[in-house]
Amino acid sequence: MAEFAARGEAPEVLFWVGCAGSFDERAQKITRAVAKILHHAGVAFAVLGSEESCTGDPAKRAGNEFLFQMQAMMNIQLLNGYGIRKIVTACPHCFNTLKNEYPELGGNYEVVHHSELLQKLFSEGKIKVQGGSFQGKKITFHDPCYLGRGNDVYEAPRNVLEKLDVELSEMKRSRAKGFCCGAGGAQMFKEPEKGQKDVNVERTEEALALNPDIIAVGCPFCMTMMTDGVKNFNKEDKVKVLDIAELIAGAAEL
Numbered sequence: 001m002a003e004f005a006a007r008g009e010a011p012e013v014l015f016w017v018g019c020a021g022s023f024d025e026r027a028q029k030i031t032r033a034v035a036k037i038l039h040h041a042g043v044a045f046a047v048l049g050s051e052e053s054c055t056g057d058p059a060k061r062a063g064n065e066f067l068f069q070m071q072a073m074m075n076i077q078l079l080n081g082y083g084i085r086k087i088v089t090a091c092p093h094c095f096n097t098l099k100n101e102y103p104e105l106g107g108n109y110e111v112v113h114h115s116e117l118l119q120k121l122f123s124e125g126k127i128k129v130q131g132g133s134f135q136g137k138k139i140t141f142h143d144p145c146y147l148g149r150g151n152d153v154y155e156a157p158r159n160v161l162e163k164l165d166v167e168l169s170e171m172k173r174s175r176a177k178g179f180c181c182g183a184g185g186a187q188m189f190k191e192p193e194k195g196q197k198d199v200n201v202e203r204t205e206e207a208l209a210l211n212p213d214i215i216a217v218g219c220p221f222c223m224t225m226m227t228d229g230v231k232n233f234n235k236e237d238k239v240k241v242l243d244i245a246e247l248i249a250g251a252a253e254l
Helices: 002-006 018-023 025-041 057-061 065-082 092-101 114-123 155-162 199-208 220-232 244-251
Strands: 013-016 086-089 110-113 138-141 214-217 240-243
Touching (some): 013 025, 018 025, 025 220, 025 244, 057 065, 086 092, 110 114, 114 244, 138 155, 155 244, 214 220, 220 240, 240 244
Parallel strands (some): 013 086, 214 240
């Protein structure tokens, strides 16, 4: 973004990478897939790079409102300074926070999840896919809480997956009745409470009951929890957990 500003230019969209997309080795693959698609579609995008810091979502969910506001205000100052108007992110937690909680602190932006941007690129004919290695595969999509119930985005990820010429199979608990992977509300960063079964194991059981080839996700937190769930059942050789962006990047005519 600093390079765009130095040239006196503005990007079409700012790609908010997020903490997971920056530091988590698995989520970095999602970041690369999104960047690859944006480049291919000719979307002029920028990233904040080392200027980007956490949106404050984990702090807020864990109850530290003071820390959240400090983190948010720093980001808003930076984004407003650059004159940012539109933001895309592959993390529903960042998406929800930037979209719904930044406005009251002075950060007003058009924020879209990467599945929504992908749907738009398809409708504009900027990306096309071949079934490729995914053709005819059975895929089930796990709704991220902050994308689905939190922001009512259910169709965009499914519309994108349907472009792959695959068999899209729904779990019993999906869309508005979806079931959490267990990582939301800052639960990602603590040990689970005592109980009969971990939440991600319960959710993975539902997915595996459909005998899918791929469990598709749209969130790096869900990616971690569902991958761990698949490993719990020793099914990692048979069932892959992939982000929507990775599926499209893998099948697109890039």
